[in-house]
Each structure stands twice: as structure tokens, then as C-alpha cells.
Amino acid sequence: MIRFDNVSKSYPKQNRPALRDVSLEIEKGEFVFLVGSSGSGKSTFLRLILREERASHGMVHVLGKDLARLSNWKVPQMRRQLGTVFQDFRLLPNKTVAQNVAFAQEVIGKPRGEIRKAVPQVLDLVGLGGKEDRMPGELSGGEQQRVAIARAFVNRPMLLIADEPTGNLDPQTSVGIMKLLDRINRTGTTVVMATHDQNIVDQMRKRVIELEKGRLVRDQARGVYGYQH
Amino acid sequence: MRAQFVLSEIGVGLRRNLTMTFAVIVSVALSLALFGGALLMREQVGAMKDFWYDKVNVTIYLCSKNDAGGGAAGAPASGSCAKGAITPAQKDEIKADLNDLPVVEKVYFETADEAYKHYKELYGDSAIASIITPDQMQESYRIKLKDPEKYQVVSTAFAGRAGVHSVQDQREELETLFQMMRGMNVAALCVMALMLVIALLLIVNTVRVSAFSRRRETGIMRLVGASSFYIQMPFIMEAAVAGLLGGVVACGLLLTGRYFLIDGGLKLEETMPVVNFIGWDAVVSVLPLVLVIGLLMPSLAALVALRKYLKV
Numbered sequence: 001m002i003r004f005d006n007v008s009k010s011y012p013k014q015n016r017p018a019l020r021d022v023s024l025e026i027e028k029g030e031f032v033f034l035v036g037s038s039g040s041g042k043s044t045f046l047r048l049i050l051r052e053e054r055a056s057h058g059m060v061h062v063l064g065k066d067l068a069r070l071s072n073w074k075v076p077q078m079r080r081q082l083g084t085v086f087q088d089f090r091l092l093p094n095k096t097v098a099q100n101v102a103f104a105q106e107v108i109g110k111p112r113g114e115i116r117k118a119v120p121q122v123l124d125l126v127g128l129g130g131k132e133d134r135m136p137g138e139l140s141g142g143e144q145q146r147v148a149i150a151r152a153f154v155n156r157p158m159l160l161i162a163d164e165p166t167g168n169l170d171p172q173t174s175v176g177i178m179k180l181l182d183r184i185n186r187t188g189t190t191v192v193m194a195t196h197d198q199n200i201v202d203q204m205r206k207r208v209i210e211l212e213k214g215r216l217v218r219d220q221a222r223g224v225y226g227y228q229h
Numbered sequence: 230m231r232a233q234f235v236l237s238e239i240g241v242g243l244r245r246n247l248t249m250t251f252a253v254i255v256s257v258a259l260s261l262a263l264f265g266g267a268l269l270m271r272e273q274v275g276a277m278k279d280f281w282y283d284k285v286n287v288t289i290y291l292c293s294k295n296d297a298g299g300g301a302a303g304a305p306a307s308g309s310c311a312k313g314a315i316t317p318a319q320k321d322e323i324k325a326d327l328n329d330l331p332v333v334e335k336v337y338f339e340t341a342d343e344a345y346k347h348y349k350e351l352y353g354d355s356a357i358a359s360i361i362t363p364d365q366m367q368e369s370y371r372i373k374l375k376d377p378e379k380y381q382v383v384s385t386a387f388a389g390r391a392g393v394h395s396v397q398d399q400r401e402e403l404e405t406l407f408q409m410m411r412g413m414n415v416a417a418l419c420v421m422a423l424m425l426v427i428a429l430l431l432i433v434n435t436v437r438v439s440a441f442s443r444r445r446e447t448g449i450m451r452l453v454g455a456s457s458f459y460i461q462m463p464f465i466m467e468a469a470v471a472g473l474l475g476g477v478v479a480c481g482l483l484l485t486g487r488y489f490l491i492d493g494g495l496k497l498e499e500t501m502p503v504v505n506f507i508g509w510d511a512v513v514s515v516l517p518l519v520l521v522i523g524l525l526m527p528s529l530a531a532l533v534a535l536r537k538y539l540k541v
Contacts, residue, residue: 010256050452073457080454092445103446106234107455 001159001190002026002049007058008214009044017056018044020214021150026192028158031185033201035225036211043196045211046161049192050082054062054097063158080108083152083160083189087167089144091136097123106153118154126150126180142173146180153184160184162193168221174200197205201225238463239470242251242439249435250471257475257523260424262482265519267417269483273507274410287383289323289370290394291315293341315368315392323387324340330386332379333372341366367394428475429530432468439464447539461535465512468531469524476523480516487512 003025010017019041027033034042047053048060063081070078075082092098098119109163123129126146136144145165152160162181166174185191191212195201197201201208201224208223209216218226243250292310297492327336339347344366372383380398388396440447443463491506 076454076456078454079452082452082454083450090269090445090449092449103449104453107450107459108453109459151449151453 001028001029001063002192003059003061004048005059005061007048007055007060009041009048009053010056014020016214018214019048019055019211022211022214022216024209024219026190026217027127028190029185029188031182031191031204031206032193033204033206033223033225034211035196035201035208039142039213040211042211042212043163044214046163046192046194049159049161051078051142052083055190057061074145076108080155081158081209083157084104084147084154085145085160087164089141089148089168090138091144091147091151093136096133096135097128097139100136100147101151101154104154108155110155122150122154125183127176135195140173141169142176145169145173149177149184153189159188159192161189162195163177163189164195164197165193166195166197171199178204198225231416235314235462235466239466242443242467243470245442246435246439246467248505249431250467251350253428253435253468253471253474253527254478256424256428256480257276257527258482260421260428261476261479261519262486262521263417263421264522265483265515266486267414267421267508267510268515268518269487270363270410270417270504272511274407275412276507276511278407286374286399287372287380288397288399289372289383289387290397291314291320291323291368292392292394293364293367299536310392310394312387319392323393326386327370327372327383330382332374332376332382332439334375334399335373337371337373337455339369341368344369425526432530433534435471436464436531437469437538439467440535440539461532461539464535464539465528465531468527472523472525472527473520475527476520479519479523483515483519503511 004022007019009019012114022041022045027144034045036042039168041216048055048067049062051060051062051070054068063078066080067078070125072220076084092103094102101122102115102118105118110118120129120132123132126149128150131139131143136147139147145168149165160181164176165181169177174197181191181193182204205222208218208220208225210220210226292313292315294314324336324338327333342363345361345363348361348366374380374383384396384398387393447460487507487509
């Protein structure tokens with residue numbers, strides 16, 4: 001599903017590379033936590049998977065494709081198989097819940113009938129049935145994140161990338177979100193989640209990948225968050 | 230779904246930037262109107278050239294009886310006309326010589342009566358036309374050259390010859406007028422270029438503002454895998470719609486401009502009957518070009534701006 005071979009990434013005007021010689025593989029259906037302090041390279045790792053950045057050295061394979069050799073115009077096709085969730089939800093404030101989710105299908109040209117069927121279905125899945133016509137501003141943080149997850153999942157991606165999805169939420173709400181991500185993972189979708197949330201990582205006991213100053217320092221099946229952070 | 234979706238996005242975008250959109254429309258309209266005007270002006274010069282150059286290139290004015298010893302107006306007799314009016318023999322000689330010249334294509338002889346008639350046609354109502362009589366007019370040979378540039382040949386051959394009053398290159402008189410029109414044309418094109426730069430900068434700025442205010446949408450579109458065409462189209466269509474509106478306004482300006490200058494308002498057609506003005510068909514034939522440029526130019530500007538301000 002995802003394979004990094006000796007991947008390094010340095011940004012111009014920065015002495016220290018953001019990622020240094022990272023090699024790892026993530027299989028289909030896995031649930032992986034990505035941990036590490038700020039500036040450890042988590043975001044760069046995710047951006048490389050999304051092909052928002054290209055690796056300076058080494059090879060990144062996502063969904064069986066070598067991203068270095070993927071031409072620009074094929075990137076959108078690749079991204080349609082990925083779902084993305086962020087800490088700040090990134091909903092459109094002037095669209096309703098249903099419209100926000102439908103937006104992800106409209107802009108890739110899905111037929112209207114399909115959208116009408118898929119949107120209520122995915123909203124039910126995330127536990128927002130009956131709130132289709134609410135505006136994002138009327139929802140709690142947890143509910144807004146559920147909308148964002150619904151939008152990321154509505155196109156049934158193979159891989160869900162979550163960048164600190166519980167970063168803005170209280171512990172109880174976070175647990176609900178994690179349950180939802182777990183349920184999505186059980187449908188066969190690979191989930192890669194960057195997080196700072198120690199409790200969640202310790203409770204879930206999933207694979208943990210730890211980055212430190214751009215290096216891969218730990219790759220542990222059924223791991224915990226770690227102690228020093 | 231897709232068409233409706235895109236159209237609603239364009240509507241929202243245009244309304245959001247209403248002042249900018251308005252500025253784009255006005256600047257595009259002005260630059261295109263000047264462009265169209267310059268094109269029409271060139272056509273006008275061309276039409277006038279055709280009209281005059283086709284008819285005659287060089288005129289040889291012959292001595293009339295008034296030229297000898299002072300004439301009616303008391304003008305001093307010119308040297309070659311000192312012996313009075315031209316004799317029929319001299320006339321025939323000139324005619325024969327003209328026909329021998331290889332550069333000459335055709336020779337018309339204009340009698341004093343004809344000259345009087347034409348003069349009346351041109352300046353019918355003026356005071357001077359009412360006191361002039363046919364016998365004051367000069368007879369002349371009107372010569373059409375194969376190549377209008379070869380005026381010198383005729384001039385050197387006939388100027389100063391007995392019975393010849395003067396040789397005149399018609400182009401010289403017209404050339405000043407054409408030069409003036411060409412000058413106006415260049416001025417119009419310069420203003421157009423300036424307006425065009427303003428229009429393009431406005432479009433680039435509009436796209437930048439638009440891309441910024443819609444960065445949430447475009448960011449999400451990018452993440453869920455919308456094609457760059459789909460992401461860029463609303464911006465380009467916005468520019469295209471504004472540009473097309475500008476083009477339509479420019480067409481209106483050109484049509485009213487022709488009406489005001491030639492038919493109504495200044496009524497040049499009536500006050501300058503000698504001039505062969507371009508018709509409505511010429512104006513109408515420029516309009517499609519104006520509209521197409523109005524549509525394409527802002528779209529291209531938007532596309533260039535998007536490369537800079539919208540990373541896809």
C-alpha cells in the first residue's frame with residue numbers, strides 16, 4: 001500500500017532535511033500511528049504520501065505507483081483513492097453538512113444519482129444521520145470532524161490519511177472519533193494517523209511509527225506512544 | 230450536475246468580486262473599442278486610398294487664356310504660360326508623349342466645363358463656387374500610372390513645357406491627410422496597448438483575489454482529486470465572462486461611434502461628401518474579432534495568473 005525506500009526530503013533554505021533515509025512499508029488494511037514531536041517530519045511524511053511534495057532522494061510508492069514517476073496530470077486520479085482528514089476539519093462554512101460531503105463527489109464529476117445515494121449513507125456511517133441540513137458552524141467540534149471524515153470517506157478511498165484528527169477535541173470526543181476511524185479501518189481501508197495524543201495511542205495498541213528529527217527511530221507493532229514526549 | 234455546479238460557482242465568484250469585475254469589464258471594453266477603432270481607421274485610410282489612387286495619380290494642368298498676362302484674379306503669369314492658352318497642337322503633342330511613356334496606364338482629358346462641374350459638386354454651396362465660371366477653370370490631363378510611385382517621371386517630362394501650367398502629384402495632398410490619420414491610428418494603438426496592460430493586470434489581480442478567497446474550496450478539491458481543469462475552470466470562466474461582457478460593450482461603443490461620427494452627431498457624411506466613408510458592413514465585420522479577443526485574452530491572462538497563484 002505504502003512503501004518508502006531510503007526516502008529523504010530536504011526543503012530549500014533549510015539546513016536540516018525534514019526526512020532522512022526513511023524506509024518502511026505499510027500493508028493494506030493496517031492501522032498505523034505516526035508519532036513524534038513537532039518538527040520530527042510527520043507532516044512531511046504525510047505530504048509525500050499525498051504527493052504534495054516529492055522526495056529529494058529515495059522512492060515513495062503509494063497504491064503500487066512510484067510517485068516520482070507519476071506525471072502531474074495523473075496525480076488527481078491517484079488522490080481520488082486517498083481520503084484526508086485534518087486537525088482543523090477544513091469544512092466549507094457556507095455549505096450544509098450534506099453539501100460539504102457532496103462537494104467531494106461533485107468536483108470529481110460523480111453523477112448526481114450516485115451522490116444522492118452515497119451522501120446519506122456515509123453520514124449514517126459517521127453517526128450524523130438527520131443532520132444533513134445543518135451548517136458546520138452549528139455543530140460541535142466532534143461533529144464537524146465527523147463531517148470531515150464522511151467527506152474523506154464518501155469516495156471509498158483505499159487509504160485514509162489523518163493529520164492529528166483529535167488535536168482540537170476533548171478526550172471524550174476523541175474516543176468517539178477513534179472508534180469511527182477504527183470502524184472505517186475494519187472495512188478494509190488503510191489508516192495512517194499522525195497524532196500527539198498519548199492516551200489514544202496507548203489504548204488502541206496499533207502499529208506505531210516514531211520519527212525523530214527526520215529519522216525513523218521506532219517501528220513497533222501493537223506499540224505505545226513512548227515515554228519521553 | 231457538473232454544468233450547474235460550475236455555473237453557480239462562476240456566479241458566486243463574479244458577485245464576490247463585483248467591483249473588480251466591473252473594472253475588468255470597463256478596461257477590456259475601452260481597450261477593445263480602441264483596437265476596433267484603430268482597425269476601422271486603417272480600413273478608412275485604405276478605402277480612401279483606393280478611392281483616390283484608383284482614379285488618378287498625376288494631374289497636368291494646362292494653361293488657360295487667363296494664365297497669360299495676369300488672369301482674372303491678377304495672379305502673375307507663370308513662365309510656361311506666358312504665351313497664353315495652350316494651342317491644340319501642343320495639346321496633341323502632350324497627349325502623344327503621355328501615351329509613349331511606359332509608366333502611364335491611362336490618360337483622361339478633363340475639359341474646363343467638366344472641371345467646373347466637378348468643382349460645383351465638391352464645393353456646391355460655398356461662396357467662391359457661386360462666382361466662378363467655366364472659362365476660369367483649367368483644362369487638364371488626368372493620368373493614371375501603372376505604379377503610383379513613379380510620379381517623378383511624369384513630373385520631369387512635362388513640368389515647364391510650353392502650355393503646361395503645372396504638374397501635380399495628387400498623392401502629395403492626400404498623403405498629409407493619410408499621415409494625420411495614421412498618426413491618430415498610432416495614438417489609438419498606444420492608448421489601446423496601455424489599456425490592455427491595465428486590463429490584464431486587473432484580471433491577474435482579480436484572479437489572485439478570487440483564488441485567495443476560494444483557497445479553502447480549491448484546497449479540498451485538490452485533496453479529493455479534482456482535476457486541475459475542474460479546479461481552474463471557474464476562475465477562467467469568470468475572466469472569460471467578464472471579458473466577453475467587455476467585448477459586448479466595446480462592440481456597442483464602435484457602433485455608436487460610427488453612428489455619431491458619420492451619420493448623426495458630427496454628420497461627417499454630409500459635411501465631407503468627397504470622402505468615401507466605410508460602411509456599416511465594415512464596422513460589423515470587426516465585431517466578431519473584438520468579441521473573440523475579448524473572450525480569449527482575459528482567459529489566457531487568467532490561466533497565466535492561475536499558474537502563479539493557484540498551485541494544483
